[in-house]
Amino acid sequence: MSRRAEQYLRNPAPAKNNSAGRAAASRRMVAMGKRARVAGTILRGPYMPPEKWYEPSDEPPGTFKVVHQQAGKGYRHVVTEAEVRDRLAQLPEWMVQPLEIVQFSRMTHKKRRAPCYGMQWGNTIYLYPIEENLIETFCEPPKPAQKIEAAMFGGRWEQAGDRWKLVWSEESIRDFYLNNVLIHELGHILDDRNTSYVDRERYAEWFALEHGYKPSRRKQLAENAAEIWLKKRHHKP
Numbered sequence: 001m002s003r004r005a006e007q008y009l010r011n012p013a014p015a016k017n018n019s020a021g022r023a024a025a026s027r028r029m030v031a032m033g034k035r036a037r038v039a040g041t042i043l044r045g046p047y048m049p050p051e052k053w054y055e056p057s058d059e060p061p062g063t064f065k066v067v068h069q070q071a072g073k074g075y076r077h078v079v080t081e082a083e084v085r086d087r088l089a090q091l092p093e094w095m096v097q098p099l100e101i102v103q104f105s106r107m108t109h110k111k112r113r114a115p116c117y118g119m120q121w122g123n124t125i126y127l128y129p130i131e132e133n134l135i136e137t138f139c140e141p142p143k144p145a146q147k148i149e150a151a152m153f154g155g156r157w158e159q160a161g162d163r164w165k166l167v168w169s170e171e172s173i174r175d176f177y178l179n180n181v182l183i184h185e186l187g188h189i190l191d192d193r194n195t196s197y198v199d200r201e202r203y204a205e206w207f208a209l210e211h212g213y214k215p216s217r218r219k220q221l222a223e224n225a226a227e228i229w230l231k232k233r234h235h236k237p
Contacts, residue, residue: 054101056123064088064099071129072107078130078173079182087178088186091211098123098189105129118181120188127177134168142166152213153180175216183212 066081081104088096100123107115107129119126130136141164142150142157150157154172158165168176187207194200 051103051105051119051121051126054122054124056100060098060100060123062093062097064096065101067101067103069104069106071104074132075107075129076132077104077127078134078170079127079177083174083178084127084182087182090215091186095186095190095211099186100124102127117177118185120185123189125182125185125189127181130168130173134170134173136166136168138164138166140164149180179212179216180208184208187211 066084068081071077081102084102088099103124103126105111105119105126105128111128116128117130118128139162141159147157149155150166153176154169155176156167158167184204184207187204188200190207191200191203194203
């Protein structure tokens with residue numbers, strides 16, 4: 001049975017910046033059959049995933065702390081604190097400076113009504129768990145953009161009767177979280193110009209592509225080339 005939101009959720013206008021920065025949630029809410037990423041606004045109504053609000057500091061310390069919550073029955077976190085810190089350490093210092101907290105959030109019954117991969121709220125990034133078997137179930141076929149995104153990170157769509165499944169491997173889901181979800185939400189924190197939902201999402205998607213996906217692929221290509229060179233050198237007569 002699908003646990004994805006079954007309608008578009010309308011979001012109010014983004015909250016204005018306070019002295020500590022934008023105090024607004026950030027989730028990409030889309031049509032039925034798509035996990036979301038919360039984006040530029042505070043969600044209202046029964047679909048708001050309850051989270052602890054961390055008041056941003058007047059002057060961010062430049063370092064972030066990590067808060068751990070148990071994933072919840074049937075779910076698990078797919079990246080570790082060490083992997084998150086290592087990935088963010090690869091970015092320029094100014095990009096990470098506003099980030100104050102990364103929370104590994106728990107999946108609850110209420111959150112299942114509008115599950116998401118990640119959320120930005122204030123200067124905090126919330127990372128959500130995924131099904132233990134790494135298989136997500138949807139009640140509608142994927143949109144072209146969903147197919148492209150999954151393929152970019154190694155996810156595989158399969159049809160099962162009148163349902164669709166998005167199947168991840170350990171490596172692909174880790175890649176997706178570290179080089180897409182995490183960087184996408186950081187982009188929302190850094191976006192202090194755009195106010196509309198569409199513009200904020202467009203910026204976060206661009207930021208994740210430029211600072212998440214592309215650098216990770218260049219690194220992967222370089223590592224593969226080095227491995228091939230070493231193998232050829234080793235077997236050289």
